[in-house]
Amino acid sequence: MLSAEEIAKTAVAASSVLRPVSNEARVSALKRIYSTLIANKASILEANKLDLENAEKNNIAGPLIKRLDLSKSDKFDAMCQGVLDVAELPDPIGKVTFASKLDDGLDLYRITCPIGVLLVIFESRPEVIANITALAIKSGNAVILKGGKESLKTFTEVSKLIREALSETEIPSGAVQLIESRQDVADLLKQDQYIDLVVPRGSNELVRNIKENTKIPVLGHADGLCSAYINGDADVDMAVRIVLDSKTNYVAACNAIEGLLIQKGSAMVKILPAIAKALLEAGVTLKVTSEIAEALKTAGVSDDKKIVPAEDKDFETEFLSLVIAITAVDDVDAAIRHINAHSSKHTDVIVTSSKDTAERFMSGVDSAGVYWNASTRFADGFRYGFGTEVGISTSKIHARGPVGLEGLTCYQYQLRGTGQVAGDYMGAGGKKEFKHEKIDL
Amino acid sequence: MLSAEEIAKTAVAASSVLRPVSNEARVSALKRIYSTLIANKASILEANKLDLENAEKNNIAGPLIKRLDLSKSDKFDAMCQGVLDVAELPDPIGKVTFASKLDDGLDLYRITCPIGVLLVIFESRPEVIANITALAIKSGNAVILKGGKESLKTFTEVSKLIREALSETEIPSGAVQLIESRQDVADLLKQDQYIDLVVPRGSNELVRNIKENTKIPVLGHADGLCSAYINGDADVDMAVRIVLDSKTNYVAACNAIEGLLIQKGSAMVKILPAIAKALLEAGVTLKVTSEIAEALKTAGVSDDKKIVPAEDKDFETEFLSLVIAITAVDDVDAAIRHINAHSSKHTDVIVTSSKDTAERFMSGVDSAGVYWNASTRFADGFRYGFGTEVGISTSKIHARGPVGLEGLTCYQYQLRGTGQVAGDYMGAGGKKEFKHEKIDL
Structure with missing residues (x-):
């Protein structure tokens, strides 16, 4: 052997x-x-x-x-x-x-x-x-x-x-x-x-x-802590559909959401109850902060067994089951801070009708996938059109997100000369200047 | 504090x-x-x-x-x-x-x-x-x-x-x-x-x-073990110039060569003596295998102090001084094997007049820089035209070779939807097919 x-x-x-x-x-x-x-x-x-x-x-x-x-x-x-x-x-x-x-x-x-x-x-x-x-x-x-x-x-x-x-x-x-x-x-x-x-x-x-246990670089993701943030101006039906699909389409997947953030204000009244009802109907247990519990109560959404208090650690837990942690945040900036602090930098989504708010979210959230009005379940090499998937990476260097064949390559610099030496050029003793002209491919 | x-x-x-x-x-x-x-x-x-x-x-x-x-x-x-x-x-x-x-x-x-x-x-x-x-x-x-x-x-x-x-x-x-x-x-x-x-x-x-001492990815190179391989059909003057510049232009640089490989046969008679003389004149000590020593002797190139026997470890030593290790190899394939086994995957050069042999070398050598007929001293962010250099990487993933600002970036996938959910598409329960059409930028 x-x-x-x-x-x-x-x-x-x-x-x-x-x-x-x-x-x-x-x-x-x-x-x-x-x-x-x-x-x-x-x-x-x-x-x-x-x-x-x-x-x-x-x-x-x-x-x-x-x-x-x-x-x-x-x-x-x-x-x-x-x-x-x-x-x-x-x-x-x-x-x-x-x-x-x-x-x-x-x-x-x-x-x-x-x-x-x-x-x-x-x-x-x-x-x-x-x-x-x-x-x-x-x-x-x-x-x-x-x-x-x-x-x-x-x-x-x-x-x-x-x-x-x-x-x-x-x-x-x-x-x-x-x-x-x-x-x-x-x-x-x-x-x-x-x-x-x-x-x-x-x-x-x-x-x-x-x-x-290794010094060799690892391509993969240890956690899939994804979240959805619902901005106050979100379309109610769209928010419900996206949250439901992101949570329940395949609960064991790394691109399923584990956390839900609702903007304080009108969304707590208009959107949260609709999402909560849909999730409860799908058999999802809601782990909620006191603020969310209050809002659900006010809206008449109740379920003694499936609406339970959230602990801090629930926002860093990959349930991989019909469980979701829900909290309220002030605005998109608070959502970005919450996600950057708690997520595993996999895939996070904002539901909003405002392009500006979406852009702010997508440039602020430090995750491999930043989505606007689409289910996190799209984070997948086949869905991205890569033909095959090596894995999904939550690393910040080399390959990020769903990785196709490209992630199994690196690059080399080929320099094709005709006898040139550095000593003839400026910076290394000589007087010649570099041209640095782009070659059209 | x-x-x-x-x-x-x-x-x-x-x-x-x-x-x-x-x-x-x-x-x-x-x-x-x-x-x-x-x-x-x-x-x-x-x-x-x-x-x-x-x-x-x-x-x-x-x-x-x-x-x-x-x-x-x-x-x-x-x-x-x-x-x-x-x-x-x-x-x-x-x-x-x-x-x-x-x-x-x-x-x-x-x-x-x-x-x-x-x-x-x-x-x-x-x-x-x-x-x-x-x-x-x-x-x-x-x-x-x-x-x-x-x-x-x-x-x-x-x-x-x-x-x-x-x-x-x-x-x-x-x-x-x-x-x-x-x-x-x-x-x-x-x-x-x-x-x-x-x-x-x-x-x-x-x-x-x-x-x-860290699990964090490191961008840099621990060693700069670069080599030049002289194929039998190399132009003699070009080979001398490239080896001299690669070795002596700045000996303390990571892109200076530490090893020299000569193809057995005519190059040992025509090219090796000329390179050896030029290196000796530049004050370089030659650590040579017995085969190289013999060829130099035959060609009448001698220097009791500056031509010394090479040990195996000399081909894995970064001298960073006026010292070079020289050996003979059968052909370009033997050169590739030697370099892949001994180099630090930084920058290596072939001097040859044959395009086919050069292509073979460049696709076979597993280094960040693979050069044909140009000094290894060109391996540098400024010379490559990157404007500035973060460092030179000998890593095989993320950034390789001279690294410009690009090496300090990664990427995110932004998905911009209008309410789509994965469950509507094939593979996740639905019937819709993906289009995967390239967007022109």
């Missing part, structure tokens, strides 16, 4: 070979993976059956077992099709994002390139391994994979087939490595000399744990 | 106010800083004199004392002018870098924004504080400053004046805070909850030390 350092070094070596491989060759490798998976459906489903038997033996809950089952409906075919879909996305590598003529015959280009070596840690859904492999290869990165242990047999079979498929392409098999035990992850998180980026896909607890 | 956490929280609060401030107001604040500094030249130079007296008392070396002296030649005026120069740069904030119509009345924009709170740790040159303040304010970021202790009196006076100037602008004084002791830095490096980016400007040792 390879040590974590050996695994990381293998990935670096593979990355060095993969780096200059053309998009054509990367697409052709993905197509070969596709056909190899299709041709070996039987052995993959056989391995998957073993995982399912194990899961039953270990008394794993029914819904989770259902997620593990690759033989259900079109899951297997969808997994394979996903590889082709990623293959067909525009090439994220080799794009010129800046070009300048420094002087005659001295041209500077900024060009997107692979990051290098990724460590991707993901949940047990068996189809995810194919998706991540496709993303890594499409973006020219070597990847070390660690999936949830419930699908280990399936992952092992799929990764074996992927490596077999790669062995007949320009891309070395070392570009995709599967690791198995928890210990390996802990050791790999120490390989910051070789691994360039960790992408955890899974529970918030997993992400937080990884962030706390 | 404020605790590190209080300092960090003050910066966060100031950042929240500064974030939406217009470019006009940021420029006007920088102009006020400029005129305040000019008007208080006497008190600044008085403080600077105290620093100089202290330095003499502490037997600090002459060249360093010279660097501390703000009264010499036009240093004070240049410091102030630098603030105006940064003010006049294009606004890095609010630029739309992606725009897509998700559906009718549902437009997505990706817009550059400030990162938030920066911690900048810099050397003793007194004029740097004004430059960093200007960069931070221009990019809409709050900054916590820590300068070398030799200029403490000057820094204290300048920062006091900067805060006085800011108090008459839209930007809160808390946007610029100076801290003094080493202990403060250690405590601030723990405030990853509040501080978004650390920018160390100073010795490699400082940068390495900071990288090892």
